[in-house]
Amino acid sequence: xxxxxxxxxxxxxxxxxxxxxxxxxxxxxxxxxxxxxxxxxxxxxxxxxxxxxxxxxxxxxxxxxxxxxxxxxxxxxxxxxxxxxxxxxxxxxxxxxxxxxxxxxxxxxxxxxxxxxxxxxxxxxxxxxxxxxxxxxxxx
Amino acid sequence: xxxxxxxxxxxxxxxxxxxxxxxxxxxxxxxxxxxxxxxxxxxxxxxxxxxxxxxxxxxxxxxxxxxxxxxxxxxxxxxxxxxxxxxxxxxxxxxxxxxxxxxxxxxxxxxxxx
Numbered sequence: 001x002x003x004x005x006x007x008x009x010x011x012x013x014x015x016x017x018x019x020x021x022x023x024x025x026x027x028x029x030x031x032x033x034x035x036x037x038x039x040x041x042x043x044x045x046x047x048x049x050x051x052x053x054x055x056x057x058x059x060x061x062x063x064x065x066x067x068x069x070x071x072x073x074x075x076x077x078x079x080x081x082x083x084x085x086x087x088x089x090x091x092x093x094x095x096x097x098x099x100x101x102x103x104x105x106x107x108x109x110x111x112x113x114x115x116x117x118x119x120x121x122x123x124x125x126x127x128x129x130x131x132x133x134x135x136x137x138x139x140x
Numbered sequence: 141x142x143x144x145x146x147x148x149x150x151x152x153x154x155x156x157x158x159x160x161x162x163x164x165x166x167x168x169x170x171x172x173x174x175x176x177x178x179x180x181x182x183x184x185x186x187x188x189x190x191x192x193x194x195x196x197x198x199x200x201x202x203x204x205x206x207x208x209x210x211x212x213x214x215x216x217x218x219x220x221x222x223x224x225x226x227x228x229x230x231x232x233x234x235x236x237x238x239x240x241x242x243x244x245x246x247x248x249x250x251x252x253x254x
Contacts, residue, residue, distance in 0.1 A: 012194075012195070015195060015198065016195070016201070019198075020198070020202075037204055040202050041178045041179075044178065044198075045175070045178065100174075101172060101173060101191040101193070101196065102175055102195070104175045106173070106178075110175060113179070
């Protein structure tokens with residue numbers, strides 16, 4: 001199954017709408033609630049990142065029997081220092097983003113903790129392409 | 141603790157979600173930072189927050205949190221109330237600070253997440 005969501009830049013009034021729709025879809029597939037939560041926390045953080053930091057982008061979800069792959073592709077401006085961005089507490093968020101309850105520097109660290117595989121391709125001045133992989137088989 | 145006892149304990153008021161009043165809630169988490177809320181793996185906790193905007197409701201939805209207590213007399217906007225109703229999340233508020241509300245609830249037996 002393939003699902004795509006368009007994410008606008010800077011429009012917090014729709015922040016979470018894509019993740020909310022994706023969550024409804026996962027619920028319909030009868031996945032265990034703990035698995036859904038893990039996926040949705042990562043996708044929601046990524047959606048907030050696109051709105052807060054990028055010029056807009058897309059979330060593309062591929063669902064198969066055993067795995068879910070979520071690609072988050074924005075249109076720039078890229079992350080200048082990825083090592084710093086991965087550090088808990090590091091943030092470039094504006095005051096406006098912080099007033100929304102975000103921008104605490106937990107986004108990428110939370111995403112990393114929630115998924116089974118993470119790949120980030122980015123550079124300053126270019127777009128960011130994040131791929132998240134989730135295994136659906138419950139841990140023994 | 142039942143939600144109705146939580147609201148009484150902090151001299152609060154329920155804004156929406158009457159069907160939740162009998163919900164049994166074991167643990168609470170107090171934060172104005174939604175990214176911290178998203179790290180909590182437990183479901184059905186009470187979210188105690190001073191963040192009164194739609195993002196608090198969205199975060200609760202993503203985290204499977206069904207009850208929110210707003211502190212510091214932060215009354216929710218109409219759009220927040222509509223969103224909470226739609227997602228079946230209860231909203232209550234108290235004039236107490238985050239610290240006072242959390243302390244009183246802890247004293248009454250609401251457990252921390254960690």
